[in-house]
Amino acid sequence: MDSGFWMPDAQDTELIKRAQAGDAAAFEALVNDYYGIMFKMAFKWCGDRTAAEDITQEACIKLARGLDSFRHDSAFTSWLYRLVINTAKDWFKSQNRHPGAGIEQAEHVAAPEASPDDIILMKQVWAQIQILPEGEKEALILVVSEGLSHKEAALILEVKESTVSWRIHEARKKLESLFGKEKKYG
Amino acid sequence: MDESALKKIMQEIEIPPVDANAQKRAANLALAEFKAHQKEKSEKSAQGTSILSRLIGRSTPKTGKNDMKFGKKGFVFAGTGTALAVVLVAGLAMQGGQMQDAAKQTSGGPHNFSNVAQNITTSKLSLPGIFDVFGGEKDAADEAMPLASEVTAPPGTAEASPAYIAAVEEKNEEALEKALRTGDSTMPVPVEAPTDRLQLPEKAPSAFKLDDGMEVAQNRADSRAAPEREEAKRKAQAPAQDKMAGTAPGASSPGYAGEGAVSSSEATTIYPEPYPYPQPMPMPVSPPVDYYPQPYYQEQGRDRFPEYKPNSFKVAQEEPVSTFSSDVDTASYSFVRRELNAGRLPPAQAVRIEEMVNYFDYNYPVPESREEPFQPTVTIVDSPWSPGRKLMHIGIKGYEITGEKPNSNLVFLLDVSGSMNAQDKLPLLKNSLKLLLDSLKPDDTVSIVVYAGAAGTVLPPTKVSERSTIYSALDNLQAGGSTAGGAGIELAYQLAEQNFNKEAVNRVILATDGDFNVGITNREQLKDYVAKKRETGVFLSVLGFGQGNYNDDLMQALAQNGNGTAAYIDSLSEARKVLLDEASSTLFPIAKDVKFQIEFNTAQIAEYRLVGYETRHLNREDFNNDKVDAGDMGAGHTVTAIYEFVPVGAQSARSVDDLRYAAKPAAEVQAPIAESKADSPFANEYAFLKIRYKLPSEDTSRLITRPVTGQDQLTLQKVECGPADSCPASASDDTRFATAVAGFAQILRGEVNMVEYKLDDVLALAQQGKGNDEFGYRAEFINLVRLAKAFENR
Structure with a gap:
């Protein structure tokens, strides 16, 4: 990992190592430290608080067994992203539920001061993001929403950087075709 | 949408605050799993035989919260295995409370249908909480519940005895077998034949979010998956050692994420796909790439809508009178909105124009007194979708209840x-x-x-x-x-x-x-x-x-x-x-049996059609018959009806030819207003509107009448002009908006009259008619139209 982006600070590295060695207290602290980050990611993925809590919980349980395989060669957060995304995919598959529509109902979605127009647009855009193909959706969330570079996203998603760029391009094209000519009718 | 707008939307999403309880629960479950994992590592030789590892091995993507919810219902199951592990390994007393809760609930809720169990077909039975590996047992859960309560550990017991666990296991087995024996009694699936534009792979219904953290029941699997489940169970019964994440064959993503991050492929091989509705066969899992876009309505198979044909043009000379009942229902709009938001095109039969139009509140003038609950407002504009034709809007609004409301x-x-x-x-x-x-x-x-x-x-x-x-x-x-x-x-x-x-x-x-x-x-x-x-x-x-x-x-x-x-x-x-x-x-009803009857002046109008209200058609003689039931109006309800008509003389806009042997074909009635019939008292009248209604407490109807004249004619478009004399009077925002909604509904129904009228036209008109839009309903409509554009060119 040449850039060394988001290398966890020394304290976290220490915590992870202790947990990997079997220290239960360290593991518990680790889960509590990263619960918020995982939840946020899960919520973006599904737009539904209850589902996000289920997914995060599941991801925490997976972490119990999966932590051993974290090899400290990347940022812990990126490794966690991968874990959460996979868990979310599994979760939806197991529910045979399609992500999306949840966000349509979510009341937390927009900033409170937003105008009704903005809120509706925001909900609709998110609803459309939810039904993008998984590859495009995860790329879009990581790059546009989380602000990662294409390269960082590519590492997390285990695809080539160009694939990430292409997926984002595709996703934006679709969203543009739906919401594109925004001002034309005004 | 440019990049910055998208960025703004995606970054400003507000994440709900982390729920401390949820976090605690997750941490506890994870910790239990962690300890179990450590223990397994230290005693590798015991793999597959210890009850603990068998239980832990069943931890699945659906463990945890759902199962905890289910636990409250009184049955201890797969996911609860994880919870049991907490009891066993960590000895946390908290689980005792859960168990107690569970035992309490088992004895039955406030409405305990004792005979429900007999009526339940296994396929229809569904309970909150998701079963994982034991999916098949879900169907038998009803029978199993009392069984489970028999073996529930005494409340407060900090440690579950192995005997207890074995007992639960045994009961589970029994329940599963029973379910499998009962077999597949799913109801037949009455699938309405998909029309030519309705076809596509099945999809699960859209997920749903409710705010105040209430318990959200999960969609149920149906029993047709039973054979799969049996297999799944068999797999799960296998020694648990290779259930450890990553070692399962087919686990993908080598390398970066490591074996720990369990990939999706594993889940599919082990867990049956629960499906919320009875389906004729196991669903093929379509590759995610095919998800977008989803251009067609996907037949879920069991939504039912009344069959009807869109109203066609009638020749005024042959049938000068049109009668219908009022309709204040709004169901159709909500359904259409839901389908469009989920990326599907609603079926044509689900689109009822009048319900779409009446979903919105229009600001028609209201009479003061309760004696006359409403007064009609009529506007005539040029039809935006067919040149040469005109639209006649008839709107009424019931008075609002002020002061003390009835009980x-x-x-x-x-x-x-x-x-x-x-x-x-x-x-x-x-x-x-x-x-x-x-x-x-x-x-x-x-x-x-x-x-x-x-x-x-x-x-x-x-x-x-x-x-x-x-x-x-x-x-x-x-x-x-x-x-x-x-x-x-x-x-x-x-x-x-x-x-x-x-x-x-x-x-x-x-x-x-x-x-x-x-x-x-x-x-x-x-x-x-x-x-x-x-x-x-x-x-x-x-x-x-x-x-x-x-x-x-x-x-x-x-x-x-x-x-x-x-x-x-x-x-x-x-x-x-x-x-x-x-x-x-x-x-609060203010009028009942509200009926409309319009008599068209054949000297002015050649053809007409009522836009929508197909399911509300009345016979001409029903109008005066007070025994015939019709729609009702509540306080503040608005009802809008739109007629499209062809004025006499606009031959090119006609839909049919005149009859050769008719007494006086409309084409020959050269009667633009005030010419041949200048002496007629009705020269300026397009039609005569009659409305009958009853006050809620009365059985005799009352009548309101109003002629529709040339003076009702306005310009549809918003006209911005100074105080010039010739400035044409412009219709209200309400008229524009209602017209846009009616146009949209007809496009969704694929009506032939609408081939020239595009969603962009609807958008432009709706934007013009948006008006005040206090609650944002009209803005929502505008965005729906945008969503529908995804289907326009298919």
């Missing part, structure tokens, strides 16, 4: 059958009714009757002021069993009559997905029953829920016969609109 005697008749067990059904229903309570007065009474396989009173007539009693009755509702709507309706009317108050609004509010399959299932019989009860002064309103099983046809029929409205609740915000913002129109 209400409401009976909620709630469907708690298995088919209601989805996030967007029973849970949404409970919350919707809580909302409704807010719009009632403290001394109003409500009662609750539920029906599934049987019907029962859950809440006897109770004052709204005793809110906690009502809440707890609502909170205890659970779904399961078949649907004997008929028996429930009888019981509900009984209660309403018992508590009948002459001064009050007496109303049964039926909330259901409309899947009546036990009891009085005969539609006609039900309709007659409701109509008969209407005479006694008890009205019926219908709230429709859910999708996939929604029987719109029956809901409509019941509401029409019960002097009530049918609304479709697809979200909590819709519930708020119907039950809170519009509570007075939903609850």
